[in-house]
Amino acid sequence: MEAGWEDVQAGELIDSRYELADPAGKGGMAQIWRAHDRKTGRQVAVKFLRLDTEDLRQLDTQEQERELEHLRLRFIREAGLLAYLRHRNIPEHYAFGTHGGVPYLVMSHVVGINLRKFLQRYRPLTPVVAVSAAAQIAAAFAHAHSRGVVHRDLKPDNAMISEQGVGFLIDFGIGKRLGIESTLTQPGSTLGTPGYQAPEQIQGEEATAATDVYSFCCVLYELLTGRPPFVANERDGSVERQHLRTVPLRPSDLAAGIDDALDEIVLRGLAKEPQKRPPMQEILNGLLAFTPRPGDPEPRPWIPHDPTRPFRFPDENAAADDSPEQDPAVGEPGDDEDGGWLDPDAIELLCSAAERELEEGEPGDAVSELAGLAPRVREEWGRRPLVRQVWELTAGGLWLLGDFVAAARLYENIANDLVRGNNPRERADRAVFGLRAARCRLESDGDTEAAIDVVTEAGYTAAALPEPYAVQVETERREAADRVSELLAARDGGLDSGVTPGRE
Numbered sequence: 028m029e030a031g032w033e034d035v036q037a038g039e040l041i042d043s044r045y046e047l048a049d050p051a052g053k054g055g056m057a058q059i060w061r062a063h064d065r066k067t068g069r070q071v072a073v074k075f076l077r078l079d080t081e082d083l084r085q086l087d088t089q090e091q092e093r094e095l096e097h098l099r100l101r102f103i104r105e106a107g108l109l110a111y112l113r114h115r116n117i118p119e120h121y122a123f124g125t126h127g128g129v130p131y132l133v134m135s136h137v138v139g140i141n142l143r144k145f146l147q148r149y150r151p152l153t154p155v156v157a158v159s160a161a162a163q164i165a166a167a168f169a170h171a172h173s174r175g176v177v178h179r180d181l182k183p184d185n186a187m188i189s190e191q192g193v194g195f196l197i198d199f200g201i202g203k204r205l206g207i208e209s210t211l212t213q214p215g216s217t218l219g220t221p222g223y224q225a226p227e228q229i230q231g232e233e234a235t236a237a238t239d240v241y242s243f244c245c246v247l248y249e250l251l252t253g254r255p256p257f258v259a260n261e262r263d264g265s266v267e268r269q270h271l272r273t274v275p276l277r278p279s280d281l282a283a284g285i286d287d288a289l290d291e292i293v294l295r296g297l298a299k300e301p302q303k304r305p306p307m308q309e310i311l312n313g314l315l316a317f318t319p320r321p322g323d324p325e326p327r328p329w330i331p332h333d334p335t336r337p338f339r340f341p342d343e344n345a346a347a348d349d350s351p352e353q354d355p356a357v358g359e360p361g362d363d364e365d366g367g368w369l370d371p372d373a374i375e376l377l378c379s380a381a382e383r384e385l386e387e388g389e390p391g392d393a394v395s396e397l398a399g400l401a402p403r404v405r406e407e408w409g410r411r412p413l414v415r416q417v418w419e420l421t422a423g424g425l426w427l428l429g430d431f432v433a434a435a436r437l438y439e440n441i442a443n444d445l446v447r448g449n450n451p452r453e454r455a456d457r458a459v460f461g462l463r464a465a466r467c468r469l470e471s472d473g474d475t476e477a478a479i480d481v482v483t484e485a486g487y488t489a490a491a492l493p494e495p496y497a498v499q500v501e502t503e504r505r506e507a508a509d510r511v512s513e514l515l516a517a518r519d520g521g522l523d524s525g526v527t528p529g530r531e
Contacts, residue, residue, distance in 0.1 A: 035047060035060070035075065035126065035129070037049055039126075040065075041062065041126050041133070042122055042124055042133070044065055044066055045064055045071060047060045047061075047062050048060065048061040048062055048070075051072065054198075056076060056077055056101075056102075057076060057077055057102075058075045059072050059073070060072070060073045060074075060075070062133070062136075070138075071121060071134065071135060071136050072133070073131055073132070075129050075131050076099065076102045076129060076131070078095060096392070096393075099130060099376065100380060100393060100396060101201065102130050102200075103123075103130070103377055103396070104202070104203070105132065105198075105199045105200050105202065106120065107373055108199045108204070109132070109134060109199060111174060112174060114166070114167055114170040114171075115193070116163050116164065116166050116170075116196060117167050118135045118137060119134060120134050123372050123373050124372040125372070125376070137187050139187050139195075139332055140187065140188060141187050141197075142186045142187070143182075143183035143184050145160070145188050146249065149330050149332075151253050152250060153284065153327075154282075154285055154289065154317065155318070155335060156326050156330065156334060156335060157250035158250075158317045159192075159318050159334040159337075160334035161194075161243075162311060162314040162315055162318050163194025163195075163334060163337065164181075164186050164194050164196050165243060165310055165311040165314055166194075166311055167196035168196065168239055168240075168307045168311075169307045169311050171202075171239075172236040172239070172306070172307050172308075175204050176199075176203070176204050177202060177205060177235065177239050178196065178199060178202045179203065179234045179239070180198065180201050180202075180220060180223075180242075181196070181242040181243055181245075182242070183249065184198075184220075185197055186246065188332040191343075192333040192334045192335065193334075193337055194337075204399065205236070222245070223242045223246065224242070224267075224270065225238040225241035226241075226270055226271050226299050227301055229271060236306065238301065239307065240296050240307055240310065241296060241297060241298075241301075244292075244293050244297045244310075245297070247292075247293055248278055251278040251282055251293070252278050252281040253281075254281065256276075257270055257273065272299075275297055278293055286317065288313065288317075289313075289317065292305075318338045319339045320338070320339075321339060321340070321341055321342075322339065323338075377396055377400075378413075378416050378417065380393035381393035381420040381421075381424065385424060385427065390423075390425075390427050394424030394425075397417050397421045398424065398433075401421045415445045418445065422434045422438050422463070425437065426467060431467040432467070434463075434467045435464045435465075435468050436464075438460045438463045438464035439460070439461070441460045442457045442461045442464065451493055451496045455492055455497075455499050455500050458500045458504075459500060459503045461481055462504055463503070465482070465507055466478070466506070469507075469511065469514060473514060475511050475514055475515055475518075478510075478511050481507070482504055482507050485500055485503070488500055489501045
């Protein structure tokens with residue numbers, strides 16, 4: 028077993044900047060430390076991936092390695108999502124890397140309590156307090172959904188109210204970007220937390236923004252009424268069965284002072300069919316009609332973690348948002364070549380994992396993640412070497428997976444876009460990637476004539492190059508020529524099987 032978070036000590040310096048103070052909590056896969064940022068003077072949170080949990084100890088060595096790789100990739104994805112989502116109701120991403128072999132994530136430190144403890148301490152909540160807390164979480168979701176990100180695991184434990192009353196959506200450990208296929212879900216498992224899962228999650232279907240809407244309305248229901256929409260009982264059966272089949276009571280049936288419009292928001296969001304649920308922005312707009320206005324009095328009874336405060340004192344929160352104390356590690360997409368939400372350390376870890384997968388001939392989680400990131404790295408980082416590494420590994424993985432069209436397109440883009448110079452090395456690289464693209468096209472459409480043209484041209488290129496560049500091109504050229512010969516021989520029933528495309 029590798030070193031774990033237990034090996035870090037108070038006083039240690041992370042990234043030559045963040046001085047660990049004391050542990051702040053731990054979950055199933057992470058340990059969080061409070062730390063002091065020596066550069067800004069601000070308190071931050073450092074989240075370490077746990078590499079030594081009891082569940083891992085019970086696995087044999089090979090299974091441990093597979094599970095550790097799985098956890099690392101999820102941790103990397105969480106870091107990327109936090110960096111991508113820049114919103115006042117989502118903890119801010121500052122840095123990502125490894126310390127003593129343990130991956131860590133540095134983010135803003137939220138001093139407060141989660142919604143579960145908030146409910147335990149202060150319920151029953153007045154409607155204005157409940158809606159004020161919920162609206163801030165809805166705002167975080169609306170931002171995430173506008174950027175194509177789903178959380179997939181909202182529950183009271185994964186939302187917080189700070190001492191200043193600001194709501195935060197936390198723990199994107201199983202979040203993902205829509206439209207990117209991921210294999211980070213274990214076979215046979217369902218995402219989310221029982222009691223807050225949407226019907227489609229319970230049935231093992233793909234999560235969408237509508238899935239988050241359902242989970243959010245479960246939490247909203249609990250804030251308004253003091254209890255979840257469904258509890259197990261002899262008459263209605265298990266909680267899961269009720270989520271699949273039962274229409275919940277209206278919140279106003281369980282608590283006083285709830286407006287009919289709030290009932291409608293909750294029940295529409297709890298529709299069994301995802302397409303019948305309103306988008307999160309519509310829910311947020313509806314909730315904002317019930318939040319306090321600037322200058323309104325504080326709620327009665329008064330509570331220390333007052334979620335109405337950001338609405339009653341908006342200027343106070345705007346000033347906090349504009350604080351220049353922290354120098355974020357990343358900027359918005361398009362800031363400059365070194366900006367963007369992607370973290371180079373995270374991408375390098377992904378590339379290392381993808382290289383191992385390709386060496387074993389089994390593209391998996393890392394290649395899948397890189398395939399989703401390939402367009403963004405080019406958009407945000409230009410032509411830096413790491414971009415080319417991502418594209419090469421992705422193309423190689425797609426080739427092994429049999430997606431020859433996508434692999435050919437990437438190889439062609441590398442040859443035509445990322446390899447720009449005209450020195451011997453770059454000419455050789457351009458020829459090699461062109462040959463790989465031609466081989467992929469051969470497998471996808473069988474166009475031998477086009478492949479012969481590429482093979483012939485590569486022969487001329489190799490002849491004009493010094494060693495070892497000529498050898499590099501000639502090796503790749505011979506493999507492509509052999510594949511053309513195989514296809515021609517099969518097509519002609521064995522005739523001309525000895526003919527090999529090449530230089531005249």
